[in-house]
Amino acid sequence: MAKPRISGTTRFAVVVLALIVGLFFIIQNAFAAPKKFSPVIKYRISQTATQMAITGDLKYYGFVKYEPALNFALFIKRGIKGKDIQRSSIYEMSQSINTWQIADILLNNGVSIDCSRGCPESNFDPELLPGGDLAPTIEQKYEWVATYEDCTKAIGHDGGQLSSEQYYERTGIRKCVSPDGREFTQGKEGWSDQPSS
Known part of the structure; x- marks a missing residue:
């Protein structure tokens, strides 16, 4: 039994149809949302x-x-x-x-x-990183700060502050406010979320 031959016109039509379908999916993908879920x-x-x-x-x-x-x-x-x-x-x-x-x-x-x-x-x-991921919040960025010494290392571009020498001379206490707003006292464990005045 002889194999049925596919004519040149049929082959051409199949190739054109495949190209059209492929092009449709490429164009559809170009306009699609980059992520399934995002805030x-x-x-x-x-x-x-x-x-x-x-x-x-x-x-x-x-x-x-x-x-x-x-x-x-x-x-x-x-x-x-x-x-x-x-x-x-x-x-x-x-x-x-x-x-x-x-x-x-x-x-x-x-x-x-x-x-x-x-x-x-x-x-x-909220702030984004290149590519679209959410940037860490200031709290997430400085969650590693747990002591007065950590706080002094964290002071920089994002803020933070040490108490003045005059305050230390007057009270005998050194304080540090971390960039995320927590207050640390030298020699004490932990922090306060409410800086003292």
Whole structure:
């Protein structure tokens, strides 16, 4: 018995169909949410931010998988609604929503903020690490501080303070306030969450 032959046209149709299906899944993946579950994050956009900076931030911090996909979604949605990304605004978004939803939020859901007295340093609240993981809180960062000596080592970029020499001369007590706000007394175990005045 002879094998049935597949014609050249049928082969071509199968290859084209496979390419179309593959392309569909690639495009769908480009617009998909980067994570299944993630908390809501507040994203602050400054008055001077460009669209390139905004889309770059959202890619760098894990809100979108593919920056050109976000640019395309913004282009399409902007054309439909005639809107632009509001600057000096805060947006609530998550890494578990897709690129189309992010574009919709950027074009429609900004809450204006007044930075006349200064804005926070970070664009994200809570703060994020590159790639999109949550940065440790100040409490988590300094949970290792358990003694006065640890406290003196922790003082630095995040804050913290030692009592003055005048205070020591007057009271005979040395105190240290850690960057997370706990107060330690030299020679005593533990700490107080309420610094003394």
